[in-house]
Amino acid sequence: MRHAFYLSWRHLCHYRIRSLVLIACLSLMGALPVALHALLDQGERHLLSRAKDTPLVIGARASGLDLTLSALYFSNPELPKTTMAELERVENSGWALALPIYSRLRVKGQPLVGVTLDYLDYRQLHIGQGRMMATLGDAVLGADAARSLGLGVGDQLLTTPGNLFDLAGIYPLKLNITGLLEKQHTPDDQAIFIDLKTAWIIEGLGHGHEPPAPPSAHGANPAIQGSPATYTEITPENLASFHFHGDPGTYPISAVLAVPDNHRAATLLRGRYLDETQPGQLVEPLAVTRNLLDNIFRIRELFDVILALVGLATLLALSLVFWLSLRMRRGEMQTLFLLGSSRLTLFRLILAESLLLALASLALGALWIQLAQRGLGESALKFLTNG
């Protein structure tokens, strides 16, 4: 068989374009369904893992899927907002740890997420470089967000109406990058985290400005001299001048992540939101995600059928190519016969060539799958959660 492999190898090398086309077709035919399944499995694992880590989500009454995706993946910035009163309601119940999330802002395509430090603790987001955000205007970047924006510790990031999702009520503010988070392989890697209050300042609910000028020598009233200048950067010097107006209970948030103390607390909390006339709703991300995955799996089954049919058609086409190639090689077979080759030897040569093609296709297919998993794994997750 050694000589059969050698001769087949020489044949494949001589007709390398034909061989490469065959290998590429065979490898893609095998790799496509495997890669698709692997990607979906990976996406499923990510989705379920994130959902399992987030027991309950409370938000404004709207699509439960939208609320889940907004709270867990910071997608869908148009989701109706809830208020801090909802957070206080959960906190006052004493049944759960309540973590507010404000996820409607975007900077250069990356989600700008207002949270409290409790959120970072709960998600076990650790600082890789720099330090945690400490004051208004500080921001820490997820690993992917830092790479995507090309920013590091000490840089500044300007939020402008032009690069934020919503033009209405957005005030430009220079964010100070104080730290970069370690990569977690979760949607948190994509986010820019700021303190919730910083998010409200960007929304125009809080601001800092120069103190009103004292009455002039001519006795003019400062109120009619125009509004004092509003700061676009929070510095140690002007930090104390920042303040908020209105009832804190009306301040907006996108959702509240609720981590119940125990099963009983979870049940009691669920009971509070059974009344559909209430403005708030409670969803269980795991149930919502499973429902989403059920729909995806139905599509996957359809994909499988289509892939099987395409694979069968490709296999038939390749068999035809192989058969035609053998017919074209009749002269060569005749030569082999004249030189004393037996039918068994001819069979061995064809078998060796088929095995070499199959092995090369397997190797290339494995490479396709590896590349797909590395390159498209997180893209698939983004597609599932943003789509």
Place this chain on the structure above:
Amino acid sequence: MIRIEQLEFRYPAEEGDFTLHIPRFGMASGERLAITGPSGTGKTTLLKLIAGIVPPVRGEIWVDGQPVHTMPDGERRRFRITRLGFVFQDLQLLEYLDTADNILHPHRINPALRLNPEIRQRLRKLAADIGLESKLAQAVTALSQGERQRVAICRAVLTRPALILADEPTASLDPANKLKILDVLFRAAEREGASLIAVTHDHELLDRFDRVIDFSTFRCPA
């Protein structure tokens, strides 16, 4: 070396309804025989019958003391590859192999022939002898027609055959190259102590052979 008695071979109707009948034919060991005659008279068919590539309808073919006509397929094939060397009219070289691999090809596809260092050594000596030494690593497609003929001759004699069958070994060569190739063939046969039968249309080469047979005398039309 060869003895043929009442040999008859018939091609099927779709291949020309041709019948070859040779009442008696003999050839001595070491003899150099030329067969000539018009196209379609069965010269190549006789070579194939002697080589056991096609079996006769009736009659006897004895080659090197062996009854080729009664041998089963496998034994006939083994006999052909171990005792005979065949230079085909269209050379039957494989363009995906280089010169050395083409010459060694029978050793790779026939379990009866061993490909060992001794054979490789013989290949190098033979190639040097017939002027192919510097061409061994070249693709056969890059060789001239004369060089390709030499490759086919080299392949035929590498197995040390008792009989060399050459079908139009000088076809499509210019007169100077025809003589050179014939010399190569004669030298190779002499070196191996092999008998030689060559089919040729080149009348100017016939006087180089020990014996010439005008093949039309063996042919009986259907």
